Amino acid sequence: NAGVTQTPKFQVLKTGQSMTLQCAQDMNHEYMSWYRQDPGMGLRLIHYSVGAGITDQGEVPNGYNVSRSTTEDFPLRLLSAAPSQTSVYFCASSPGRLAGDSNEQFFGPGTRLTVL
Amino acid sequence: KQEVTQIPAALSVPEGENLVLNCSFTDSAIYNLQWFRQDPGKGLTSLLLIQSSQREQTSGRLNASLDKSSGRSTLYIAASQPGDSATYLCAVRGSSASKIIFGSGTRLSIRP
Numbered sequence: 001n002a003g004v005t006q007t008p009k010f011q012v013l014k015t016g017q018s019m020t021l022q023c024a025q026d027m028n029h030e031y032m033s034w035y036r037q038d039p040g041m042g043l044r045l046i047h048y049s050v051g052a053g054i055t056d057q058g059e060v061p062n063g064y065n066v067s068r069s070t071t072e073d074f075p076l077r078l079l080s081a082a083p084s085q086t087s088v089y090f091c092a093s094s095p096g097r098l099a100g101d102s103n104e105q106f107f108g109p110g111t112r113l114t115v116l
Numbered sequence: 117k118q119e120v121t122q123i124p125a126a127l128s129v130p131e132g133e134n135l136v137l138n139c140s141f142t143d144s145a146i147y148n149l150q151w152f153r154q155d156p157g158k159g160l161t162s163l164l165l166i167q168s169s170q171r172e173q174t175s176g177r178l179n180a181s182l183d184k185s186s187g188r189s190t191l192y193i194a195a196s197q198p199g200d201s202a203t204y205l206c207a208v209r210g211s212s213a214s215k216i217i218f219g220s221g222t223r224l225s226i227r228p
Contacts, residue, residue, distance in 0.1 A: 031214060040125075042205060042220035043160075050214045058215065090159065092216075100167075103209060105150060105216060107160040 001026050004108035006091050012114045013081040021076040021111050023091030030096025031103070032074040033058070034066065036087040037110075043090065049074055050096065081115045088112050118143045120208050122219035130227045131198060137191040137222045139206035144184045147209040151180050151191050154203045154221070163204075164191070196226045 007022045025032065033048040035058075045058030049068040063085060065077040074093075078085060089112075094105040119142045129135055139149070148167050152160040164173045164180040166189065172181040179192040193200055205221045 033216065035218075040220065042122075043207075043218040045215060045217070048214060056214070059217075092160075100147075103148065104162060104165045105207065105209075106162065107152075109159045 003027065004091055004093050004106050006089075006108035006111050008111060009109070010112050012116065013078075014116050015082060017081050018077070018079050019081065021078075021089055021091075021113070023074045023076065023108060024072050025074075025093040025106075026072065027093060027095075027106070028071060029093035029106075030071070030098075031094045032068065033092045033105075034064070034074070034076045035090045035092065036060065036085075037090060038087050046076065046089075083115045086113060086115045118146075118208060118210050118215075118217045120206060120217050120219040122204075122206060122222050124222060125220065126223040126225070128225040128227060129196060131196060133196050134192065134194050135196055135224075137193070137204050137224070139189040139191070139219055141187045141189075141208045141217075143210065144187050145211040146184060147211060149180075149182055149189050150207045150209070150216075151178075151189075152205045152207065154205060156202075160205065193224075198226045198228050200224060201226045 004025045034046040035043040037043045047066040049055045090110045091108040092105045121140045150165045151163045166182040177194040182189045203221045203223045207218045209216045
């Protein structure tokens with residue numbers, strides 16, 4: 001299994017540009033999430049999904065869109081990039097409801113995004 | 117709203133010492149708590165997961181405890197080594213099971 005994969009690893013955007021960060025998992029996990037990590041602030045939840053076709057907002061959703069058309073993929077879209085979105089973005093997945101309280105989360109390697 | 121706090125933000129100890137990292141959370145209705153390690157510029161590696169029904173988990177030199185009633189978890193590292201230097205994050209999965217909230221981490225440095 002490849003686990004959780006993210007592309008690209010690095011990206012530089014200009015203010016106002018749009019782009020999509022890709023995330024895929026091959027573990028048939030039900031739950032997927034996007035986080036951003038800024039210095040000294042830990043990881044903050046952007047959006048999450050509990051299954052194909054179902055998404056919800058996390059702590060910091062503004063400026064980001066998501067969709068979950070398949071179990072495997074959970075792309076994160078920046079519609080109009082702003083310098084405040086400069087951060088490291090992590091995608092994660094976990095098995096879901098059937099795992100009960102042993103629902104362990106697995107992370108991708110991250111995407112480092114700079115918005116000029 | 118669940119809030120997760122990790123104190124101290126940074127810790128430096130000499131090699132060989134036993135140490136404790138702390139994680140506190142405000143809502144005791146949790147599904148589980150997970151400890152992660154993050155090396156500089158890298159992703160997160162899962163260390164231990166404690167289920168809501170458990171009080172502790174062990175893996176090698178690591179032992180994590182959970183006290184839901186007081187909203188606390190500790191990560192105990194025995195006989196610390198320079199290779200243990202990293203940032204340690206705790207993450208709480210709330211009672212809805214779908215949302216996870218992270219602490220801001222403890223940056224650990226082990227001096228040879």
